[in-house]
Amino acid sequence: MLTCPSDFCQGCRTRWFNSDNPTGQGDYETLLQVQMVYPSQVCSQPVAIEAMTVSGVPAHKTGDIFQVYDATHGFACVTAEQPGGKRCQDYKVRFTCPLAFCSV
Ligand SMILES: [Ca+2]
Structure with missing residues (x-):
């Protein structure tokens, strides 16, 4: 995980995204999935x-x-990859984007 001064990262952090739930094969919060569900709200190359x-x-x-x-x-x-056949929990994700993305 990249670390950087909080005042720098703060402005470049996206909101939390929850684009899927674990009802199906798992909880998929991939970058592609988030970009598809929330276009323009996340950068293409998060850090x-x-x-x-x-x-x-x-x-x-x-x-x-x-x-x-x-x-x-x-x-x-x-x-399917969880031990004991337990289901994944429901996750949300957020990304830190390059400063250029956040200052637009
Ligand atoms: Ca989720």
Whole structure:
């Protein structure tokens, strides 16, 4: 995860997106998916991503296994990959975008 001064990152951070739920094969909050559902609200090349459950638990504390979790591709939790056959939780994501995107 990229770290940078909070006053810099603050202006470049998107709102939280929740474009899918785990009812189907998993919870897919990939960058492509978010761009498709919320066009123009996220940059094409984010520098960082954060994910947490819709109830506010940070993604790394849930014990779920993530197929994808990076700024380039976004986030995906696939139910078939979870131990014990448990279902993925419902996650939301937000991205940090280059300053140029936020100053538009
Ligand atoms: Ca979700």
